[in-house]
Amino acid sequence: MSSVKIELRKDQVDKIRQIAKTFKNDPGELINVLHKCQGEFGYLPAEVQEVVADELKMSVAKVYGVVTFYSFFSMIPTGRYPISICTGTACYVRGAEKVLAEFKKQLNIEVGTSSPDGKFSLSCLRCVGACGLAPVVLVGDKTFGRVSPDGVKDILKEFEEM
Amino acid sequence: MSKYKMHLLVCGGTGCRASASDAIVENLKKELNNQGLDESVQVIMTGCFGFCEKGPIVKVVPDNTFYTEVKPSDAKDLVEEHIIKGRKVERLLYKDPVKKVTVSDEEGMSFYKKQLRIALRNCGFINPENIEEYIARDGYMAIGQILSENTPEEVIEIIKASGLRGRGGAGFPTGLKWQLTRQTKSDQKYVVCNADEGDPGAFMDRSILEGDPHSVLEAMAICGYSIGADTGLIYIRAEYPLAISRLLTAIGQAREFGLLGKNILGSGFDFDIELKYGAGAFVCGEETALIHSMEGKRGEPSLKPPFPSVEGYLKKPTNVNNVETLANIPAIILKGHKWFSSIGTEKSKGTKVFALAGKINNVGLIEVPMGTTLREVIYEIGGGIKDGKKFKAVQTGGPSGGCLTEAHLDVPIDYENLLAAGSMMGSGGMIIMDEDNCMVSIAKYFLDFSVEESCGKCSPCRIGNKRLYELLDRITQGKAEFDDLARLKNLSEVIKDTSLCGLGQSSPNPVLSTLQYFREEYEAHIIDHKCPAGECKALMVYSILEEHCVGCTACARACPVGAISGERKLVHSIDQSICIKCGACFDKCKFDAVLVQ
Ligand SMILES: Cc1cc2nc3c(=O)[nH]c(=O)nc-3n(C[C@H](O)[C@H](O)[C@H](O)COP(=O)(O)O)c2cc1C
């Protein structure tokens, strides 16, 4: 998986140390530590993983292994308005694929990447539990239900103006 | 609840919140305030009512009026008409699509008639963020009763006699599991609630946690007492923020009331509960993988035995139960095992919650007695197929299950019958498909899921599923040969027989069942290069109907690859060797002159 090279500031390193400390630097709490770090940074670049590994006294490879195992953890930054398209079965049978294709076309980006201006990023998720509204699209915390390919433009417009 | 004369129950499930039920609550409160009624009418945000298709739902108690598809702007009418003038707001009542009459309460709605709510007994009735409302509906009575009257062995006997089986998929007898964990000697044991629910298209467990978190906490304490554990852990997906926040609130309140923590109800029994977060990996729903994930590791399954009941979390005996399994426990203790075992079929007792979704009129969360037929679920509760289309298949059991057809509609739903029909109960996802769904594509969809979610530990699953996916992909592209059907079947069987965990052992099921029941559809793709449902893009041919074409040039301008030629005002044509089948011409044509075959 590719990752963006970044330089962590001292206060950022301290923040990670502090998070690790609240979990008593226990390697068994790795997943919880990563959740908190992702909450702080928005994603988990290699540099953050290195500090986490150091704090929990485990190898970077172990941390990397866990980060890449779970789909919730991301090593690339998300856009300011992360777009998630539900591809759970209920949404799939009601046409989520076509909605996804339309988002890709409109934004001209692939799943798992962001638009060049950093405004939008595109990802898929499996079932948000609002199957009555299928197909469902999330933009940040906002849920859009019964989305059709034709409706994609309007959704994007709502955020482009912000 | 007594000081109020009336209650407005507003659904706070994920689906309804996505349709602004928060704003409905806010507006109702504001209107009541304006009218000086906030002292006598209470607005409560409850868990899921189940009828997600018609959400957001608002129910008025005590007259039981059931309003559907309510918008925040309807708050004024609800207060001024219903509450002040005592007149029902007709336009928000449910209209029965068959009988064409308005129905004002749940009893009159075919969606609810055949349901029996045990696990969901409190969802939609109580405010899940208020422990007193749970207690008012006999909450924490069961734990109180067993702590004062029963030995742990007696509790296990009650659960065994009830016939309750695990709702997480495998259907293992719950009482027996408790007994096995009790029998293992250890200084420390754990109760784990499996709230991973990774099955795409299923939202039963989350609805229980969001709508009635205390019932799960109480059940975990009962389990802890029975097996001799003082610690409970709930493994929940981080993608369920609402369920997490309600659980945390509930745990805090239970501690305050002395129903969790040290010396519960003065009995000397200690029990407390913590949350552990998942991070989006389907295989972590498998109990050994789940345990590894709770330990902070990659969630890879391990070989059983040892079973978790012998060696689980931190190598200690661990009892893993599903959310819905647990939600049944307090009801069984209070109403007795005889009551519970009187419901259902010979080998499957009680009820099952299903998340009904897909091409069906009434998408929602339902709970029916075991033994209800698929036909009753789809046509009576579910209200039939959407847009008057023809029913084609029902998929149960999620990625591990199979597709059943018209011929199975009268099968009474239980563990054995679904298995015999080539599917399985699974955790309760039930997806309905109509004539427009291509069964090869459905199988491919599930395989895509299994490939992505395979943990990669064993090769039949890691490599085999990928090959299965490629074979299916070839078929949907029209590039497969006839022998591929035999290859699909053989490979499926090898994967099932040789994979390490339940994921690989069941991932070929969608292929095998569609191959068995929809073989002609596979053959149509391979031999005729046609997708009968019209879903497989690569097999579609776009052409222009001469009689309809007016030569407006709209299609030629829309085509991204320049495959369409023709002069203005003359009939156009599509060069099949250039066409990429994107469908842009079809979408653009205003004269229905583009034909898709
Ligand atoms: C791939 C796979 C995924 C599973 N996912 C879940 C799940 O999401 N929730 C669940 O309760 N059980 C799941 N199970 C079943 C668990 O392994 C286990 O049987 C269950 O939690 C036991 O609880 P029960 O006896 O109350 O059903 C899964 C099993 C497999 C093989």
Ligand code: SF4
């Ligand atoms: S069957 Fe699949 S998910 Fe299960 S252990 Fe093997 S590779 Fe992992």
